[in-house]
Amino acid sequence: MKTKVWLRAGFMLGVALLSWLGLSADAWAQTDPLPSWNDGPTKKAIVEFVQATTDKTSSKFVPPEARIAAFDQDGTTWVSHPMYTQVVYCLERVAVLAKTKPELKSKEPFKTVLSGNQEAIAKLPMKDLEQILALTLSGMSVEEFKVEVKQWFETAKHPRWKRPYTELIYQPMLEVMQYLRANGYKTYFVTGGGQDFVRVYSEQVYGVPPEQVVGSMAGTKYGYAKDGTPMLTKEPKLLLNDDKAGKPEGIHLMIGRRPYAAFGNSNGDRQMLEYTGAGDGARLMMLVLHDDAQREYAYGPAQGLPDTKVGTFTQALYDEAQKKGWVVIRMKSDWKRIFAFEP
Amino acid sequence: MKTKVWLRAGFMLGVALLSWLGLSADAWAQTDPLPSWNDGPTKKAIVEFVQATTDKTSSKFVPPEARIAAFDQDGTTWVSHPMYTQVVYCLERVAVLAKTKPELKSKEPFKTVLSGNQEAIAKLPMKDLEQILALTLSGMSVEEFKVEVKQWFETAKHPRWKRPYTELIYQPMLEVMQYLRANGYKTYFVTGGGQDFVRVYSEQVYGVPPEQVVGSMAGTKYGYAKDGTPMLTKEPKLLLNDDKAGKPEGIHLMIGRRPYAAFGNSNGDRQMLEYTGAGDGARLMMLVLHDDAQREYAYGPAQGLPDTKVGTFTQALYDEAQKKGWVVIRMKSDWKRIFAFEP
Numbered sequence: 001m002k003t004k005v006w007l008r009a010g011f012m013l014g015v016a017l018l019s020w021l022g023l024s025a026d027a028w029a030q031t032d033p034l035p036s037w038n039d040g041p042t043k044k045a046i047v048e049f050v051q052a053t054t055d056k057t058s059s060k061f062v063p064p065e066a067r068i069a070a071f072d073q074d075g076t077t078w079v080s081h082p083m084y085t086q087v088v089y090c091l092e093r094v095a096v097l098a099k100t101k102p103e104l105k106s107k108e109p110f111k112t113v114l115s116g117n118q119e120a121i122a123k124l125p126m127k128d129l130e131q132i133l134a135l136t137l138s139g140m141s142v143e144e145f146k147v148e149v150k151q152w153f154e155t156a157k158h159p160r161w162k163r164p165y166t167e168l169i170y171q172p173m174l175e176v177m178q179y180l181r182a183n184g185y186k187t188y189f190v191t192g193g194g195q196d197f198v199r200v201y202s203e204q205v206y207g208v209p210p211e212q213v214v215g216s217m218a219g220t221k222y223g224y225a226k227d228g229t230p231m232l233t234k235e236p237k238l239l240l241n242d243d244k245a246g247k248p249e250g251i252h253l254m255i256g257r258r259p260y261a262a263f264g265n266s267n268g269d270r271q272m273l274e275y276t277g278a279g280d281g282a283r284l285m286m287l288v289l290h291d292d293a294q295r296e297y298a299y300g301p302a303q304g305l306p307d308t309k310v311g312t313f314t315q316a317l318y319d320e321a322q323k324k325g326w327v328v329i330r331m332k333s334d335w336k337r338i339f340a341f342e343p
Numbered sequence: 344m345k346t347k348v349w350l351r352a353g354f355m356l357g358v359a360l361l362s363w364l365g366l367s368a369d370a371w372a373q374t375d376p377l378p379s380w381n382d383g384p385t386k387k388a389i390v391e392f393v394q395a396t397t398d399k400t401s402s403k404f405v406p407p408e409a410r411i412a413a414f415d416q417d418g419t420t421w422v423s424h425p426m427y428t429q430v431v432y433c434l435e436r437v438a439v440l441a442k443t444k445p446e447l448k449s450k451e452p453f454k455t456v457l458s459g460n461q462e463a464i465a466k467l468p469m470k471d472l473e474q475i476l477a478l479t480l481s482g483m484s485v486e487e488f489k490v491e492v493k494q495w496f497e498t499a500k501h502p503r504w505k506r507p508y509t510e511l512i513y514q515p516m517l518e519v520m521q522y523l524r525a526n527g528y529k530t531y532f533v534t535g536g537g538q539d540f541v542r543v544y545s546e547q548v549y550g551v552p553p554e555q556v557v558g559s560m561a562g563t564k565y566g567y568a569k570d571g572t573p574m575l576t577k578e579p580k581l582l583l584n585d586d587k588a589g590k591p592e593g594i595h596l597m598i599g600r601r602p603y604a605a606f607g608n609s610n611g612d613r614q615m616l617e618y619t620g621a622g623d624g625a626r627l628m629m630l631v632l633h634d635d636a637q638r639e640y641a642y643g644p645a646q647g648l649p650d651t652k653v654g655t656f657t658q659a660l661y662d663e664a665q666k667k668g669w670v671v672i673r674m675k676s677d678w679k680r681i682f683a684f685e686p
Contacts, residue, residue, distance in 0.1 A: 065546070065552055142595060186554075195596075195599070196599070199599045203408070209408055210598065210599030210600055211529075211554075211597070211598045211599055211600065213599065217596060219583075219592065219596075220592050220595050220596070221588075221592070222588035222589075222591045222592055222614055222618070223588075229621055230591070230614070230617045230618045230621045231621075232591060232592065232595050232618075239582050239583070239596070240562075240582070245564075245565035245566075246565075248565045248573065248575060249562065249563050249564070249565055249575065252485060252563050252575050253538075253560060253562075253563070253582070254554070254597060255553065255554045256538070256539070256542045256553030256554055256556065257553055257554065271565055271573070274573045275565070275573045275575075278572055278573045278574075
């Protein structure tokens with residue numbers, strides 16, 4: 001008799017447990033994974049893609065190891081106006097270096113950079129910019145560089161919002177990254193930005209670990225410090241410019257698999273979206289269109305908006321998107337809020 | 344009263360469940376994760392490293408996201424004698440190509456390769472080898488290359504064991520990889536072999552996905568097939584020679600983190616082990632010494648064995664290992680069995 005009661009109790013407990021688990025699962029499913037998105041076809045496209053590729057009974061099912069999603073960074077997951085954040089870093093870094101290297105003050109192009117004359121700085125030719133990049137992004141150990149970038153981010157502020165650059169990430173895109181990861185996707189950055197630069201904050205800010213950052217790649221040189229300690233020194237030698245055709249090339253080099261989803265915002269992302277879309281099965285290609293001058297910026301000839309040169313979204317790209325079924329994300333109407341700090 | 348019985352039943356069920364889980368955990372812990380290793384200091388070094396770095400109460404604890412282990416391939420996780428497998432592939436591939444390109448038969452260095460004269464082939468200078476690599480490893484799409492390599496592995500056999508090359512992997516090293524992965528480590532290949540070549544079989548054979556293969560890297564070129572389909576074509580352009588100093592450089596490029604464990608077998612792995620060992624906390628550096636002519640091969644001046652030039656383990660490397668506390672794995676005495684097909 002006692003045994004019977006126990007068995008019954010055990011059974012009932014089991015039922016209770018299952019019912020509780022069931023309720024939890026329901027509650028989970030009913031939680032909106034994309035709360036910063038307005039309802040509509042854009043949000044629906046994301047949710048349907050994730051559901052189809054993770055449902056074992058779907059013909060579009062993608063095995064977990066192949067779930068790769070590629071995100072451009074500048075203009076796609078954070079603000080890139082009025083200037084790419086890494087360019088701001090390089091320019092401001094010249095001033096820091098001039099404190100211990102006063103000779104920079106009288107030497108071009110550093111003299112122009114130190115003058116703060118934005119118009120003159122904007123006109124610097126490519127070979128001058130290369131000198132600035134070489135000065136600020138190479139010559140130090142990879143560990144020293146990491147410290148320099150980290151320290152800069154602690155105090156640097158965006159001129160418009162007066163907030164750290166790492167707060168100017170798009171909350172809706174962060175939700176997409178988190179939603180994809182919660183469904184077994186590995187989220188990668190595929191950015192024109194410097195790989196080592198983005199790696200400094202990508203894990204903390206976006207949850208993207210260093211090994212999942214594909215960026216413009218510069219060489220390093222293995223050697224030994226005076227005390228014999230092995231070290232890697234950053235070299236002014238470009239291995240891959242991770243922009244335009246360099247994006248699918250960088251994806252192949254670093255990942256070796258074709259992504260199932262790709263997110264961009266400019267002509268620099270066209271080839272990455274084409275390459276992603278050329279795979280079979282379900283593929284999701286999306287482009288962020290900046291059409292919200294009030295909450296962020298409005299640019300892109302695709303919409304008759306000004307061409308700011310920083311992250312251009314041309315009419316040709318827009319036409320290709322329409323033709324190939326890529327989804328255009330309209331900031332103004334698709335995003336309920338843009339930044340986490342907004343009410 | 345009824346409620347009380349239920350509560351008691353629930354409690355007892357909980358106790359039973361916990362005790363069952365506890366037993367399972369014990370049973371798991373008591374299963375030898377390295378059954379192909381003989382007991383001794385080498386095996387002990389591996390187990391102690393894993394235990395220390397995964398025990399939250401240990402001062403040597405490593406957070407899961409930082410658990411990176413790097414493995415050389417040729418001579419470390421599979422047989423590399425009498426010739427590197429990829430070199431065999433390239434030479435045999437020339438014969439396949441000659442069927443549709445008969446002009447190769449009368450053109451050097453392909454004529455020599457097709458002659459089958461091993462002595463003459465071994466004497467080919469570097470510039471001839473480069474021509475052979477360019478012919479067999481570039482000019483096709485990345486997908487075509489994958490198919491070519493896959494097909495070769497289906498029929499190619501090692502001259503000594505008359506078995507597919509993918510069966511000539513060292514069972515003890517596979518166990519180390521699996522043991523590390525079971526403890527939250529990401530296992531990477533860091534090989535002098537071609538990245539795209541190794542990626543073809545690394546997931547199936549070793550459980551190492553393509554994105555965790557760091558190898559010698561060649562460029563690809565993004566373009567379009569005649570029907571407009573985007574494609575990546577393999578280029579005869581070396582981006583990084585993943586050998587010697589190239590190994591830590593490749594690790595930084597592809598992973599962006601310093602490994603906690605590194606496994607090699609030759610002078611080509613020295614810098615990778617130095618770089619790994621220069622990190623703080625617990626680090627495990629190991630070198631496979633081939634001292635078993637009967638079951639595999641015996642070579643390496645370190646032990647007064649012949650220098651076969653393929654994966655040289657010099658006296659200088661041996662001395663550095665002794666000095667720095669790197670662990671030398673002696674095949675003959677440390678490995679109970681070498682291949683999975685052995686009884």
